[in-house]
Amino acid sequence: MPRVILAGCLCLQLIPALAGVEMFDFNAQVPEQRYMALIAQLRCLVCQNQSLADSDADLAHDLRVEVYEHMQQGESDQQIIDFLVQRYGDFVLYKPPLKPSTYLLWYGPFFLLGIGLLLLARNIRQRGRLAREADKFSPEEQARIDALLADKPRPEDKEV
Amino acid sequence: MPRFLRYLLPLALFLAMAALLYRGLSIDPRFVPSPLVGKPAPSFSLPQLENPQATVSNADFSGKVSLLNVWATWCVSCRAEHSVLMQLAATGAVPIYGLNYKDERPLALNWLQQFGDPYHVNAFDADGRVGINWGVYGTPETFLIDKRGVIRHKFTGPLTRDIVQRELLPLVQQLKAEQG
Numbered sequence: 001m002p003r004v005i006l007a008g009c010l011c012l013q014l015i016p017a018l019a020g021v022e023m024f025d026f027n028a029q030v031p032e033q034r035y036m037a038l039i040a041q042l043r044c045l046v047c048q049n050q051s052l053a054d055s056d057a058d059l060a061h062d063l064r065v066e067v068y069e070h071m072q073q074g075e076s077d078q079q080i081i082d083f084l085v086q087r088y089g090d091f092v093l094y095k096p097p098l099k100p101s102t103y104l105l106w107y108g109p110f111f112l113l114g115i116g117l118l119l120l121a122r123n124i125r126q127r128g129r130l131a132r133e134a135d136k137f138s139p140e141e142q143a144r145i146d147a148l149l150a151d152k153p154r155p156e157d158k159e160v
Numbered sequence: 161m162p163r164f165l166r167y168l169l170p171l172a173l174f175l176a177m178a179a180l181l182y183r184g185l186s187i188d189p190r191f192v193p194s195p196l197v198g199k200p201a202p203s204f205s206l207p208q209l210e211n212p213q214a215t216v217s218n219a220d221f222s223g224k225v226s227l228l229n230v231w232a233t234w235c236v237s238c239r240a241e242h243s244v245l246m247q248l249a250a251t252g253a254v255p256i257y258g259l260n261y262k263d264e265r266p267l268a269l270n271w272l273q274q275f276g277d278p279y280h281v282n283a284f285d286a287d288g289r290v291g292i293n294w295g296v297y298g299t300p301e302t303f304l305i306d307k308r309g310v311i312r313h314k315f316t317g318p319l320t321r322d323i324v325q326r327e328l329l330p331l332v333q334q335l336k337a338e339q340g
Contacts, residue, residue, distance in 0.1 A: 045192060045297035045298070046297060046298060048189065048190070058262070059297055062287075062288050062291075062292060063292065066289075066292055085195070086195060086196075087195070087196065087202075087292065087293060087294070087295035088192065088194075088195070088295050088297065089192060089193060089194065089195040089295075091192045091193075
């Protein structure tokens with residue numbers, strides 16, 4: 001029995017770890033998982049590098065309540081996201097939407113990767129050509145080789 | 161590739177990158193552009209701070225150029241902004257409506273008594289729901305609303321004498337000249 005009580009006390013310690021979580025009544029209409037997933041992809045505008053789920057700011061608290069109440073009214077995730085974007089702009093989203101002003105953001109890295117691959121391919125081909133050329137002997141070298149191969153053993157070789 | 165390009169191209173790329181990043185240094189990451197600029201002011205109806213029986217609504221903005229200043233007694237920079245608002249109100253250039261945001265009525269009334277009241281009237285937004293509708297994320301914020309009730313500009317952070325002289329007043333003159 002003391003162990004159970006101890007375990008219970010230890011579990012209580014976890015409560016402050018859930019930073020700024022309100023006591024909401026989750027049910028079929030508002031499943032906790034869906035709520036958690038939604039507030040994790042929305043940005044707190046005060047702390048900026050924290051999601052609504054992580055932030056303990058006053059505004060984050062208000063926005064969590066707002067999200068919960070919208071869910072209670074049966075709105076879809078997209079409707080709630082649209083509601084917030086209309087008021088706070090795309091900045092409220094952690095994942096920026098794909099549109100002309102964000103093309104550079106979304107496609108830029110792939111563009112740079114493409115350039116990198118092109119340069120790499122060029123470099124590899126050039127190295128291959130150089131290596132093949134290095135294998136060949138110049139006319140002078142070839143002449144000397146031919147002479148050596150055709151020649152009888154040289155005097156110094158005889159001594160061995 | 162010509163030999164000089166081999167040296168100039170990386171230099172050009174470096175300079176372009178440096179210019180981009182240098183510009184980034186002077187951008188305030190706290191500034192979030194409001195999507196509400198150019199849109200009709202979100203509708204609301206709230207009790208007045210001064211008289212809980214009377215209401216303020218966005219209908220009050222129609223037919224004239226007006227400012228809506230979001231403030232609270234717990235907001236330190238609002239205190240810094242207050243004297244600027246007092247000066248602006250004294251010129252009579254534009255009526256200032258207040259949105260008293262997530263505040264307590266006695267504290268807010270006391271503030272106006274102590275430091276002066278630059279506001280035409282104040283809406284009392286106790287739970288901050290109207291604030292959310294207006295996209296408020298950091299007090300003080302000031303919205304400039306035109307004659308048709310459309311938000312035309314948003315100032316985030318405390319107004320200064322400089323901002324009022326150089327940005328706000330010229331904009332107010334411009335909006336006043338527009339057809340209602």
